Amino acid sequence: MKKNVGFLLWILLSIFITSCTKTYREADAEKEEEIVPPGETYTPEQMHNLNVVYYVPSDILEIENWHYRLSGMTLHIQNYFHENFMRYRVNKKFGLEVNEANPEFIRIHYIKSNRRQAEMQEKNASEMAQEVLDYFKQNPEAKQSDHYLVWMPKYEGAFIKHFYPSDKEGFAFCGVDYTRWNPNYLKSSRAMAAFLTDLGLVLKTFAHSCFAVNGNVGSDADFMSIMGANKRERSTAKSQPIYNYKHYAGTGGSSSSFIAGTPGKIRVPIWDVRYLSGTQLFNEKYSYEPFEVVIEDFKVKSWAGANFVVENDTARAEVNFVVPQDTLRITCKFRTEPADVELAGVTLFDDPWLTYDVTGKRDSKMDEDEMEDTGFDAYGMYMDAVSFTKEGDCHVVEFVYPMVNHLNMLLTETSVSTETHELRLRFIGKNGMAYPHAPRSIKGVKEMRYKYKVTGVRAQTKPVEVPYYQKHDIAEKDFYGGTWGEIVEGME
Numbered sequence: 001m002k003k004n005v006g007f008l009l010w011i012l013l014s015i016f017i018t019s020c021t022k023t024y025r026e027a028d029a030e031k032e033e034e035i036v037p038p039g040e041t042y043t044p045e046q047m048h049n050l051n052v053v054y055y056v057p058s059d060i061l062e063i064e065n066w067h068y069r070l071s072g073m074t075l076h077i078q079n080y081f082h083e084n085f086m087r088y089r090v091n092k093k094f095g096l097e098v099n100e101a102n103p104e105f106i107r108i109h110y111i112k113s114n115r116r117q118a119e120m121q122e123k124n125a126s127e128m129a130q131e132v133l134d135y136f137k138q139n140p141e142a143k144q145s146d147h148y149l150v151w152m153p154k155y156e157g158a159f160i161k162h163f164y165p166s167d168k169e170g171f172a173f174c175g176v177d178y179t180r181w182n183p184n185y186l187k188s189s190r191a192m193a194a195f196l197t198d199l200g201l202v203l204k205t206f207a208h209s210c211f212a213v214n215g216n217v218g219s220d221a222d223f224m225s226i227m228g229a230n231k232r233e234r235s236t237a238k239s240q241p242i243y244n245y246k247h248y249a250g251t252g253g254s255s256s257s258f259i260a261g262t263p264g265k266i267r268v269p270i271w272d273v274r275y276l277s278g279t280q281l282f283n284e285k286y287s288y289e290p291f292e293v294v295i296e297d298f299k300v301k302s303w304a305g306a307n308f309v310v311e312n313d314t315a316r317a318e319v320n321f322v323v324p325q326d327t328l329r330i331t332c333k334f335r336t337e338p339a340d341v342e343l344a345g346v347t348l349f350d351d352p353w354l355t356y357d358v359t360g361k362r363d364s365k366m367d368e369d370e371m372e373d374t375g376f377d378a379y380g381m382y383m384d385a386v387s388f389t390k391e392g393d394c395h396v397v398e399f400v401y402p403m404v405n406h407l408n409m410l411l412t413e414t415s416v417s418t419e420t421h422e423l424r425l426r427f428i429g430k431n432g433m434a435y436p437h438a439p440r441s442i443k444g445v446k447e448m449r450y451k452y453k454v455t456g457v458r459a460q461t462k463p464v465e466v467p468y469y470q471k472h473d474i475a476e477k478d479f480y481g482g483t484w485g486e487i488v489e490g491m492e
Contacts, residue, residue, distance in 0.1 A: 307325070383399060
């Protein structure tokens, strides 16, 4: 009997040790790590390179091996965007200053702040950015571009957020550094989920620092936009968006709730690739000179077959403008000022006004405010400039938009609410400027944003049976241009 009990205890102990080894194996690998120090010479990869900074509060010490770890994580950011560009055959990457003796190191400027950690909170971003800019003003030969990746230790109140000191400068503040913010953990999905959970947000923040804005792909895509959200927290959690970037590294790597990340499925959408590829870090011929767009005409046509008819012996019901069955044809006639601006393309966003403030209240003022980036659930569509047609001194761009592709998170199969949507455009210049341009306006002036409503309608049984459906009111708007397409006889 004693022999059997001892054997059982041995089995249980073996299972426990194996599970712990699986979870924390990465920490053992870290102990065996041997770092070859960098040499003194760094070589810039491009004409304009990312300024990378390690920015440490005055009252704490830097984290050991910060230069090696942050070099590796910055190189990962560079590789992420290059891979996403290459998905659309855009062979560009932002430049860094790479060490000649050991290319695992890049130049990172160490700045010991005059500010304590309590004075380096998100509300202090403007003063923090100025301190970094002052460093480069005192060392003008060190400045490589107008874009800054600012790593910081992970202290109480440290934050991850972009900031624009001016229309031409972008900061990504990333307060994430600690001993396990380590590029070696990129090799293991469990280690990523345990120690690099903020990596997706860092990638998104860097994109914002280059003037990209929130936007989402639709149900027709086989990936998720890093700039969007497909789900929300429940109402008890104030209905805040669950951003897709959280799926990049995964969660719970050191616990039983482990969910592996899906980094290959969290991507940069095509309109951001086209835009970013023209900006300073990716394009030697960039220009941040602003331009304006005048919309001469904007029309939306509903598909002629976006309706259904039901009838019985005594009654008949016709339902028009049914959202899941409708495919909109949207045309925009516009001109640029100055007229010689070269455009890469135009992005159309269909953005539901479904933003909640931090108290859990619906806040339409945030959706209306052109400086609030509430487009996490805005369905984006991109048309390249080669598809434009010319009418006099104007261009015409056309979008064909199946409404069923939109992931409207608050309109379910049973919802009877009425939700406001807006259609808006972002005109993307070839050389790094857009209209609207994020530091000056994220969503554009209200005259260039076209609102409509979507309503869920209850199912009915009398006088005829009609299933639940959603309909839009575009036909009631000034920008409605009738219907397009023909209904083929016998087509459902």
